[in-house]
Amino acid sequence: MDIKTGDYSVEYDSANSTITCQGSFRLSGMEEYAPVVQLLDAVAEQNPPSITLNLRHLEFLNSSGINVLSKFMIKMRQKPEIQVILLGSKKIPWQGKSLKNLQRLMPSLLMEWE
Template identity: 55%
Template structure:
């Protein structure tokens, strides 16, 4: 399942267990983030050995979106059977602080920068 709008895309490549986020993601509250949350939870329910979140082309993510991703990271941490990595871009302002905070939530999270 992919989610595509004028402002953003969330694309799941099952063969690579990679979820790619692109664009400007600034929805209002967790209710509007529900389709993305459902997509992420559906991936986790399949318990792949590894999940990669590619955020390099996600230019904007508001606090509700950061909350959504944080909750997903916590879910994966609790599962203990799935490794997770996050790809970020040093060129996107919001990512430095926010993505480093994910590492605090899940110390074995692999954080990669481009």
């Protein structure tokens, strides 16, 4: 259930329900993000007790990618039995500004910064 390209990778570790995104998400439009959305949805459908979204090595995320994460958080809000944990990095400028907005969409979101 992993996605690997020259620019980015999305890997799912089922042992600890962690989705790790790395590289640069510079995809144009929701159609190109469809594999990422499918992976996120597939993990959510498994109903694990928690899902960790590790973005600490995601260098760039465009507006379409932020839209994907926002929609995922809204979807997860409807599954209160699943705790969502977001791992971010203060070393990557866009993360400090943009990821906090996800907490507005899902107040129960736990955020951990490195």
